[in-house]
Amino acid sequence: MSRLNDANQVLAKEIIGRYPKARSATIPLLHVAQQQDGYVTMDAIAHIAELVGATSAEVLGTCTFYEMFKMQPVGKYLINICTTMSCALLGAEQLVEHAEQRLGIKAGGTTPDGLFTLERAECQAACTEAPCLQANYRYRYRVSPEQLDQFLDDLADGALDAEIPPHGVVARVRQSIPVDRAVGAVPPDSVNEPPVWMSA
Amino acid sequence: MSSYDWAPGFIDDGDRPQIVSSRFRYEDGHTLERFLATGGYAGLKAALARTPVQVHEEVKTATILGRGGAGFPAGTKWGLCPTEVWPRYLVVNGDESEPGTYKDRLLMERDPHQLIEGCLIACYAAGLSQCFLYIRGEMALAQERVATALNEAYAAGYIGRNILSSKFSVDIVLHWGAGAYVVGEETALIESLEGNRGMPRLKPPFFPAAIGLYGKPTIVNNVETLANLPWLLTHSAAEYTAIGTATSPGTRMVAVSGHVNRPGVFEIINGTTTFRELLYGDEFCQGIRNDNELKAFVPGGGSAPWFLPDQLDLPFEAKLVGAAGSMLGSGAVMVMDETTDIPAAAFTLTRFYAHESCGKCVPCREGGTWLERIMKRLADGVGTESDLDQLFEIGQTICPGPFPHAASARLGLEAAPFPFKMTTICFVGPSAYTSVHSAVTLFRSEFEARLIKRKLIPVSVGATDDNH
Numbered sequence: 001m002s003r004l005n006d007a008n009q010v011l012a013k014e015i016i017g018r019y020p021k022a023r024s025a026t027i028p029l030l031h032v033a034q035q036q037d038g039y040v041t042m043d044a045i046a047h048i049a050e051l052v053g054a055t056s057a058e059v060l061g062t063c064t065f066y067e068m069f070k071m072q073p074v075g076k077y078l079i080n081i082c083t084t085m086s087c088a089l090l091g092a093e094q095l096v097e098h099a100e101q102r103l104g105i106k107a108g109g110t111t112p113d114g115l116f117t118l119e120r121a122e123c124q125a126a127c128t129e130a131p132c133l134q135a136n137y138r139y140r141y142r143v144s145p146e147q148l149d150q151f152l153d154d155l156a157d158g159a160l161d162a163e164i165p166p167h168g169v170v171a172r173v174r175q176s177i178p179v180d181r182a183v184g185a186v187p188p189d190s191v192n193e194p195p196v197w198m199s200a
Numbered sequence: 201m202s203s204y205d206w207a208p209g210f211i212d213d214g215d216r217p218q219i220v221s222s223r224f225r226y227e228d229g230h231t232l233e234r235f236l237a238t239g240g241y242a243g244l245k246a247a248l249a250r251t252p253v254q255v256h257e258e259v260k261t262a263t264i265l266g267r268g269g270a271g272f273p274a275g276t277k278w279g280l281c282p283t284e285v286w287p288r289y290l291v292v293n294g295d296e297s298e299p300g301t302y303k304d305r306l307l308m309e310r311d312p313h314q315l316i317e318g319c320l321i322a323c324y325a326a327g328l329s330q331c332f333l334y335i336r337g338e339m340a341l342a343q344e345r346v347a348t349a350l351n352e353a354y355a356a357g358y359i360g361r362n363i364l365s366s367k368f369s370v371d372i373v374l375h376w377g378a379g380a381y382v383v384g385e386e387t388a389l390i391e392s393l394e395g396n397r398g399m400p401r402l403k404p405p406f407f408p409a410a411i412g413l414y415g416k417p418t419i420v421n422n423v424e425t426l427a428n429l430p431w432l433l434t435h436s437a438a439e440y441t442a443i444g445t446a447t448s449p450g451t452r453m454v455a456v457s458g459h460v461n462r463p464g465v466f467e468i469i470n471g472t473t474t475f476r477e478l479l480y481g482d483e484f485c486q487g488i489r490n491d492n493e494l495k496a497f498v499p500g501g502g503s504a505p506w507f508l509p510d511q512l513d514l515p516f517e518a519k520l521v522g523a524a525g526s527m528l529g530s531g532a533v534m535v536m537d538e539t540t541d542i543p544a545a546a547f548t549l550t551r552f553y554a555h556e557s558c559g560k561c562v563p564c565r566e567g568g569t570w571l572e573r574i575m576k577r578l579a580d581g582v583g584t585e586s587d588l589d590q591l592f593e594i595g596q597t598i599c600p601g602p603f604p605h606a607a608s609a610r611l612g613l614e615a616a617p618f619p620f621k622m623t624t625i626c627f628v629g630p631s632a633y634t635s636v637h638s639a640v641t642l643f644r645s646e647f648e649a650r651l652i653k654r655k656l657i658p659v660s661v662g663a664t665d666d667n668h
Contacts, residue, residue: 085300173351
């Protein structure tokens with residue numbers, strides 16, 4: 001579909017500039033692409049490959065390794081219900097079943113209105129707050145089936161728009177390194193001496 | 201007050217030293233303003249007043265054990281860099297995803313400046329010229345909090361060129377992951393940071409301190425490990441080692457989840473706190489839910505062999521836990537009460553590791569998947585006697601020889617100590633087998649009770665293909 005737009009190209013170049021080698025920016029740029037389109041398109045992969053100096057196949061290889069990158073459109077809200085041990089001990093499977101019935105889809109599917117994609121997820125690092133889920137990577141803790149219903153209603157009504165951005169947006173705050181403070185990245189092979197404070 | 205709305209899961213009952221969680225009590229503990237008002241960046245200033253060698257010595261003397269899972273002392277790790285090769289890098293492992301583990305996310309969300317200060321101290325002491333802070337992709341809030349903190353710290357002159365008007369200059373770059381458990385392994389983390397599929401590198405070299413990011417010496421440290429450094433620099437190695445035991449000094453963040461009355465994350469004293477205190481103590485989890493009996497618990501994250509009530513009196517000390525047949529790993533205890541369906545519970549972990557295998561080593565890629573399928577059959581009640589044997593056979597291809605497990609008075613079983621041999625590059629393979637081995641060894645009767653009892657139909661002597 002689409003390559004990175006002008007604003008995202010500027011952002012991409014800024015991100016690439018932070019790394020000693022451009023290839024290191026691959027995963028952050030895939031996130032930028034997913035934020036732009038809601039999923040990662042083949043055109044975006046080709047564009048990222050150009051920007052970081054890799055082949056499209058290499059970028060595609062990286063992209064498909066990671067769980068978060070979707071190669072097809074998903075719902076506006078990606079609901080990840082954790083089903084690993086701590087959550088499973090406290091009713092995660094029942095929560096998945098409840099969500100499946102409520103949304104009328106199996107885990108892995110998307111509702112016909114394109115609003116929700118439901119997934120079983122692996123451990124989300126909220127084990128003491130089991131069972132937990134994430135909607136577009138925002139947490140809900142100790143979720144009962146009734147709370148899940150309410151939560152899905154609120155999402156559909158737009159009541160949580162301020163807290164939970166559409167799929168593709170992970171962090172809404174980006175790092176920006178001020179030019180006058182930046183040390184700057186240099187190619188790793190261009191230096192072979194200790195940094196100045198070590199030789200003092 | 202024992203818990204805070206803004207720090208879900210964290211409980212600070214009791215009168216214990218707080219080395220890394222001291223700012224969790226403030227709702228705005230993540231801001232620069234609060235950080236500076238509570239002694240923030242004093243550790244950095246103390247470090248800059250000394251030489252890098254002196255700071256490194258202090259960290260070595262304190263023997264801060266790595267909090268990621270392997271427990272290797274941080275100061276020693278820094279010392280493994282070759283002296284003639286530059287530049288050196290710091291990679292912060294914030295890819296917390298071990299089942300049961302919930303501490304690094306809290307540290308990043310609640311006190312990001314403390315982590316940044318720890319990174320700066322490490323860079324100064326070990327001569328690391330750039331720092332990459334790798335945060336797990338799924339942790340949106342942690343990414344936002346750390347990004348905000350980095351922006352504040354750059355603006356205030358704590359990061360970047362000539363920090364606090366000294367000769368020390370370093371950039372900290374926030375890097376997002378994208379969801380892969382195996383990336384928590386340090387060489388896979390480096391591969392991921394180079395823009396590749398996150399597969400562990402072949403060893404040797406065993407430490408990226410020799411050859412790491414871009415082939416240069418690289419220190420990979422866990423978030424909690426680095427979060428200890430500011431306290432250490434404003435206090436001293438002597439004060440640090442006065443807490444805990446000689447072999448396990450300081451404190452540890454431990455998450456206890458599952459069937460306890462009060463699951464939570466606690467900063468406990470290392471080396472002395474016992475599992476019984478942790479599970480039943482008033483200031484900790486306050487016992488098993490509904491006054492049920494404890495059936496089993498996982499002492500150190502999904503990769504650790506399981507313990508039984510027999511092991512409750514062991515302290516949180518790596519050597520003792522190792523001799524008893526398990527490990528402390530990443531500080532995650534998962535508790536199962538008497539109502540637990542053991543085959544089903546173990547299956548959730550088998551599925552996890554089968555799903556998270558990167559596919560590089562055959563024993564893990566194939567073995568993990570086979571273990572998952574067989575465990576599913578056994579949990580669903582459609583397994584056969586030979587499935588149980590097959591599990592052990594697959595286990596032997598991943599970990600040849602004896603595999604660690606706990607002692608059991610009930611079964612008359614002696615402990616098999618940690619560690620094990622392995623045929624895979626990293627610990628994902630053995631971890632896939634761990635829960636299987638523990639569950640089947642310690643609770644075999646539960647598996648046997650739901651086997652399908654079928655008579656085997658003997659093949660008649662002299663049968664040919666024509667008979668079929």
